[in-house]
Amino acid sequence: MTERAQRLLEYADDELILGWRDSEWTGIAPSLEEDVAFSSIAQNEIGHARALYELAARDLGTTADELAFDRTPDDYRCAPLVELRKLDWAHTIARHWLYETADEVRLAALKQSDDPEVAGLAAKMDREEVYHRLHAEMWADRLRGEPRFENAVAELWPYALGLLSEELRTAFSERVPGTVPGTGPVERGVHSDELRPLWEEMTMVRRSVPGATW
């Protein structure tokens, strides 16, 4: 697999799995308005995953759907941060805020890429991410100082570091007050136990009729 396809898959898997996790709030978010907003963000992330998979699929001679749903859990390249099942609003917002903050750093780097397709897609995604960041920031501002939120940020920080390659971690840490870039990052490559149940559910319908055209 090319370096480019590998990087695209990592990013696509992050977006797909996070979108999936965030969508678990649909119907049970703290308010009706938040339910609509958070579900919409989850949908956007999955839309970004699709665009990234499509680029990778062309390089790999496959399709976005096959990449998204036909691999085994071990083949996914997502960071453990997005896999964790955190149906607790403090953790969800901590993850959302950390993810969006890291994603801003990642997108800024990708927009500078020599690869025009990657740079172009990053610029498109970034325009939608502006809203995600606004949403994450307003919630983080609201919860800041709350012990449950602060503890969740501290707990998830090593996982959040695992989203980014090492050279981007200092820039990320500078945006998250009170953190340092080197604190025991939970890297990609080893999955948490929570990915498999998610995968079972996510791919259930597709696996029920292998090879079907949906």
Next chain:
Amino acid sequence: MIFEVFRQEKKGAPFTHAGSVAAPDATFAQAFAHEQYGRRHESVALWVVARDAVHEVTDFHDELEKTYHRVDGYSLKAKLKEARDRAGTTAS
């Protein structure tokens, strides 16, 4: 808090009432309104206004039926017909 949301469908069009959102402050209200009334590109702009900031006026009494104060007090159609008849230019 309740915020009333007005949306503009295209540039230059009047803002019309779209509905309302419940939110703890104006920042949340804007973000929620953005999703509720804009995510399908159905609006080009929104006005998000705290309901408290809206001053409603409803006392339109007319106990003495002063129809001459109202538009319906004048039958324009009949008057126009009379005028045309006088001038001999009845509309065909």
